[in-house]
Amino acid sequence: MKITITIIALLSFCALNAQEADSSLTDVEKAFRDSIAALNLESDILAKSQESYNKGIESYNAGQFDAAIGHFSDALSLNPVMLQSYYNRGASYYAKEQYDAAINDFSKVLEMDESHYNALFQRGMCRYSSGSMEEAIGDFMEANMANPGQEGPVYQLGTIYFLLQKYDESITYFSNCIKLNPKKPDYFNDRGSAYRMKKDYVNAAKDYEQALAINDNLAYVKNNLGSVKKLMGDQNAALVSYDYATLSDGDYYIAFNNKGVVLCEQGKYEEGMKSFDRAIAGNKSYAISYNNRGAAKFKMEYYKEAVKDFNQAILLDPNYVNAYVNRGIAREMARDQKGACSDWKKADELGSNAGRKFYINNCND
Structure with missing residues (x-):
């Protein structure tokens, strides 16, 4: 019995010592315990941030952009370096046409990753949409360097130079688009329009015809071909193209209007009036x-x-x-x-x- 009592006493004493040791950790042990707690807290914050981010994505996909902005902002309040939240909040601002706010968010992404293709492209789109053409050109050029195989920046550069009436540059970029994707009719159509603005009607007509060879149901391309045929002095060919355009789209008021102009130039005023009637029926606000x-x-x-x-x-x-x-x-x-x-x-x-x-x-x- 003595031995048994002694053993129990020793066990009890050891238990007391163990408890005593827990309340007097060494500095190393305390640091380890604190680091574990910090990791747990950080993990919890990141989980909540991710939850807000996921809600933002759901709202964005549902077209609820104000709600999406709120959720992405919540995510950023918890995790200020969450690149995806800045990017997607920027996309939400862009959808609401709040371009300055969108530019700020895309710029924040680029501070974290200067070669982020999507942020460069989307910031360029914001600047293009807000009329800051020179800045947009810079963004699209950087986006093109970040991902040379993408058509988007090249096409936007062609479009901007067209709007700036720099048609040679526009033709160059639309030609590059065609090299990247020779099966897209819009690239031929838009290059054709640049040729038309340079009064190079032969090449313009070729591009419009090539666009129609890819897709022969594009009313706007048929209308453009009609307009260039008219400029080439072939009014009958122009009328044929305008008719084809209205067959593809019975409400295409621009083609009806243009057809009416040619008919009036031919002295066929009654027929011209009927075409203008159709144009007005298609768009009562077309002055x-x-x-x-x-x-x-x-x-x-x-x-x-x-x-x-x-x-x-x-x-x-x-x-x-x-x-x-x-x-x-x-x-x-x-x-x-x-x-x-x-x-x-x-x-x-x-x-x-x-x-x-x-x-x-x-x-x-």
């Missing part, structure tokens, strides 16, 4: 077709009816110079000299040389 229909009615000596169409064109576009000039002429023929002079004066104020000449020659202050 150009009202002006053109008014011009056709004027040629047919329906002066008061012409004035009504010019009225509508001006209502839709208060700075439509040609409509003021034309309405002035129609008003003069309808014996409304005061109204005619008012229109020509307005056209002169808007910078029309024709309006100025009509006003000087026909109106007395």
Whole structure:
């Protein structure tokens, strides 16, 4: 019994010592314990950040961009170096057309990864959409260097140079797009339009025809081919292309309008008016077709009816110079000299040389 009691006493003493040791850890042991706790806390924070991020993705995919921005912001408040959250919040701002905020987020991504292709491309799109063309060019060029096989930056460069009326550069980039993907009709169409702006109608027509060889159901390409045929002096070929365009898209008001112009140039005013009617039916807000229909009615000596169409064109576009000039002429023929002079004066104020000449020659202050 003595031995047994002794053993129990020793065990109890050891247990007491173990408890005592736990309350007086060495510095190394405390540091280890604290590091474990810190790791657990960090893991918990990262998990919550990821949860917010996942909710942001769900909201974005559902088109709920405000909610997505909120979730991505929550994720960043927990994990300020989460690159994906900056990127996707930027994408959400872009979807809401809040370009400055989007640019800030994409720039933050690029601070973390300067060659991040998607951030470069999307920042370029923001700058393009907000009219900062030179900065957009820089982003698209960097994106192209980051991933030379991607068509997106090359195409956007071609588009920007086209808008800047730098057609040679535009042609170069659209040609590079064609090398990357020779089966995409838009690349041929857009290069054709650049050739057309350079008055290289032969190459423009070839590109439009190549685009249609890839996809023969593109109404806008058929319309463009019609326009270049008209510029080449082949009105009948132009009419054929416009008809093909409207067969592909029965509501394609631009092709109906352009067809009407050619018919009027051929002296077929009644047919031209019908085409303008179809254009207006396709888009009641298209001021150009009202002006053109008014011009056709004027040629047919329906002066008061012409004035009504010019009225509508001006209502839709208060700075439509040609409509003021034309309405002035129609008003003069309808014996409304005061109204005619008012229109020509307005056209002169808007910078029309024709309006100025009509006003000087026909109106007395």
